[in-house]
Amino acid sequence: xxxxxxxxxxxxxxxxxxxxxxxxxxxxxxxxxxxxxxxxxxxxxxxxxxxxxxxxxxxxxxxxxxxxxxxxxxxxxxxxxxxxxxxxxxxxxxxxxxxxxxxxxxxxxxxxxxxxxxxxxxxxxxxxxxxxxxxxxxxxxxxxxxxxxxxxxxxxxxxxxxxxxxxxxxxxxxxxxxxxxxxxxxxxxxxxxxxxxxxxxxxxxxxxxxxxxxxxxxxxxxxxxxxxxxxxxxxxxxxxxxxxxxxxxxxxxxxxxxxxxxxxxxxxxxxxxxxxxxxxxxxxxxxxxxxxxxxxxxxxxxxxxxxxxxxxxxxxxxxxxxxxxxxxxxxxxxxxxxxxxxxxxxxxxxxxxxxxxxxxxxxxxxx
DNA sequence: ATGTAC
Numbered sequence: 289x290x291x292x293x294x295x296x297x298x299x300x301x302x303x304x305x306x307x308x309x310x311x312x313x314x315x316x317x318x319x320x321x322x323x324x325x326x327x328x329x330x331x332x333x334x335x336x337x338x339x340x341x342x343x344x345x346x347x348x349x350x351x352x353x354x355x356x357x358x359x360x361x362x363x364x365x366x367x368x369x370x371x372x373x374x375x376x377x378x379x380x381x382x383x384x385x386x387x388x389x390x391x392x393x394x395x396x397x398x399x400x401x402x403x404x405x406x407x408x409x410x411x412x413x414x415x416x417x418x419x420x421x422x423x424x425x426x427x428x429x430x431x432x433x434x435x436x437x438x439x440x441x442x443x444x445x446x447x448x449x450x451x452x453x454x455x456x457x458x459x460x461x462x463x464x465x466x467x468x469x470x471x472x473x474x475x476x477x478x479x480x481x482x483x484x485x486x487x488x489x490x491x492x493x494x495x496x497x498x499x500x501x502x503x504x505x506x507x508x509x510x511x512x513x514x515x516x517x518x519x520x521x522x523x524x525x526x527x528x529x530x531x532x533x534x535x536x537x538x539x540x541x542x543x544x545x546x547x548x549x550x551x552x553x554x555x556x557x558x559x560x561x562x563x564x565x566x567x568x569x570x571x572x573x574x575x576x577x578x579x580x581x582x583x584x585x586x587x588x589x590x591x592x593x594x595x596x597x598x599x600x601x602x603x604x605x606x607x608x609x610x611x612x613x614x615x616x617x618x619x620x621x622x623x624x625x626x627x628x629x630x631x632x633x634x635x636x637x638x639x640x641x642x643x644x645x646x647x648x649x650x651x652x653x654x655x
Numbered sequence: 656a657t658g659t660a661c
Contacts, residue, residue: 332656353656406658413656454657521656 293569294324300634301581301626302326306334317469318344320533323571325540326634327579327626335539336579338571340526342533345477347466347484349536350521352457354484355491356415356448357519358541358549358576361499364509365441367421372608372650375419375506379610379653385409388501391510403490406450408497410655412613414577414620415447416554417502420647423557427644430562434547434644435515442647443512444551444558445498448521449491456483472534481523488522502653516560518548520576540573547644552578552628554620554652555603559632561641570640578628588618595621607649616654 292314296302306328313333314322318341328336333349382388390408410417422438425431436442449456460466460483464476471477499512524535524542541548543563551558556578563574582590591600600617601609611617618624635641 351656356656409658411656412659415656448656451657454659 291321292324293322294328295570295634295638295640296324296326296328297634297637300326300630303329306330306336310334310337313339313349316344316346318342321571323569323573325570325573325575326631327539327575327577329580333538336575337538338540338573339536340528340533340571341536342531343472344469345472345481345523345534346469346536347457347460347480349538350457350484350523351538352454353448353521354453354456355488355519356521357446357491357495357517358551359445359492359495359499359517360515360549361443361445361512362435362437362515363419363441363443363503363512365419367439367441370441370650375651376608376610378506379502379651382505385498385501385505388504390497391500403452403455407494408501409450410447410498410653411450412616412655416652416654417446417498418444418551418554418652419650420444420558421650423646423648425645427562427642430547430644431560435513436645441650442515443499443502444549444647445495446551447491447495447498449487450494452490453487456480456487459483484523488519491519492517516547516549518542518545526572535572537573539576541576542572543567543570543574543640544572548574550575550577550628550632553622553625554607554609554649555605555622556628557646557648559628559646560644561632561635562644563641564639567640570638574635574640575631578625578631580624581626582624584619587621587624588615591618591621591623603649605648607652609652609654611654613655620654
């Protein structure tokens, strides 16, 4: 297979099962090119990869969480005035984000079942909302022109399309046997892509609503300007060599739509990066995070001796974690993830990015 | 990943 590029270096450990699985997927009909990003790890289909096809699309490569991504919002909270304990108390006092009313202009009816019910909720797994402060700025001009201000706290939201995307995938499999792939000229492909696009839009509104609810819950201003958004689970079309191609990103950030944020685990920095122009080799994509090192089922037994009920809720960077799901606290522990610095270094080695700034976690809020 | 299936 010479059309698969793995973006990794010696220091960056990759689970070989994921590489083998990705190689196998490259033999699917219509695949022209693929890339494994440095956060590649095993999943139902490998996470941290991009597969470019022509003539065919493969819904199962995207999975259920169509539209999942990262959005960053400004907040009115001043860095020097932040009252972390107060914010934590307020967030801990709400049983669910659903308690907080959505604005009238949310664009969707939250009472409509089942799709509206979960609008504005984070979900489980690796999803989170995190208050962050600037750690270091490497490119002041770009930082400012993107609308960032080092004096204020930002809110990073990682979430997706919840039950909506699940329903879209389920239907495509039930009606069209989409796991075999869909010829692009078929009604099945058109129908899937149309609903996929709806799920991508829904996921973005969902992130906006999460930001709104959290800022409202902590009593901060809700004029939450979204500075950046990137989607890492989707199919996007791109014309290459005068032909329409379909970029399947599964846990891969786009590198052809401007700056993106690449967070690490809750115990490490997030990197704001500007993709360079020459990202064909990585299939116009970047890592979307640090990448899992341990599978979820192993985390609790490996870590329960190391932490107490309280100590697992703070990190090496002194940030605090709010999460009422005990197993999720272990599954998402910093130890379960690779070092994001090494992942970023691989992107630098392949000359795929410039670093604009790094951000430090203050409070990580989970379901 | 999922108002999960068991």
